[in-house]
Amino acid sequence: MKKTGFYIIKDKFFDDMSDPYLKGNKAGNRPHYYCFEDSSAGIYWMIPLSSQIDKYRRIMEKKEKAGKTCDILHIVKLDDNRESAFLIQDMFPITEEYIEREYTIAGNHLMLTSEHTAREIEQKARKVMGMLKRGIKFTPTQPDVMAILEKLRGNG
Numbered sequence: 001m002k003k004t005g006f007y008i009i010k011d012k013f014f015d016d017m018s019d020p021y022l023k024g025n026k027a028g029n030r031p032h033y034y035c036f037e038d039s040s041a042g043i044y045w046m047i048p049l050s051s052q053i054d055k056y057r058r059i060m061e062k063k064e065k066a067g068k069t070c071d072i073l074h075i076v077k078l079d080d081n082r083e084s085a086f087l088i089q090d091m092f093p094i095t096e097e098y099i100e101r102e103y104t105i106a107g108n109h110l111m112l113t114s115e116h117t118a119r120e121i122e123q124k125a126r127k128v129m130g131m132l133k134r135g136i137k138f139t140p141t142q143p144d145v146m147a148i149l150e151k152l153r154g155n156g
Contacts, residue, residue: 001044001096004112006031006103009046013098017151021143023048023090031103033086033112035125038093043152047091047125049084056085071124072138076117080105086121088128089138093149 001007009032011025023030032046050056056073063070072089102109112118128138132145 001034001099002109002111003034003036004118005034006049006110006112007034007046008032008100008103009094010098010100013094016098017148019143019148021090021141022092023050023087031084031110033121035091035122038149040153042095043093043149044096045091045125045129046094047121048087050087051082051084053083053085056087071127074117074121074124076112076114076121078110079113080110088121088124090143091125091128092143092145093152095152 008030009025014022014025031049033049035045035047037044053075057075060070060073060075072087074086074088075083076086077083104110112121131138135146
């Protein structure tokens with residue numbers, strides 16, 4: 001797997017983890033962004049993407065108006081020339097066996113080519129992950145990523 005690449009995840013992952021709050025696979029059409037590898041080898045943190053830009057832009061603006069930083073979301077124009085919302089609050093761990101394939105456009109693996117943007121997203125994701133590990137919830141419909149992590153490590 002290539003870091004900063006986009007991937008399609010197998011339905012089996014969503015079946016095996018059976019967390020009602022994982023963002024669905026949308027019939028294999030939802031790309032996920034590979035952000036970084038976990039400290040335990042072989043576990044990768046993926047961030048689901050959404051095309052509902054207006055919805056997430058409103059959430060970000062509301063937070064910023066309240067004087068808060070918005071680390072749970074990131075909106076960026078990708079190389080496919082469309083804006084995508086990175087749902088950092090909904091990121092989750094996964095192992096390579098659950099990766100279906102690379103997410104491609106016209107046969108090319110979609111990658112996040114801006115190093116600056118990749119760093120920004122990773123900084124936000126590491127901050128959010130630190131909060132997740134402390135049990136902080138961002139939304140009532142948040143997947144239990146620590147339980148998924150334990151299951152992937154074979155402890156769950």
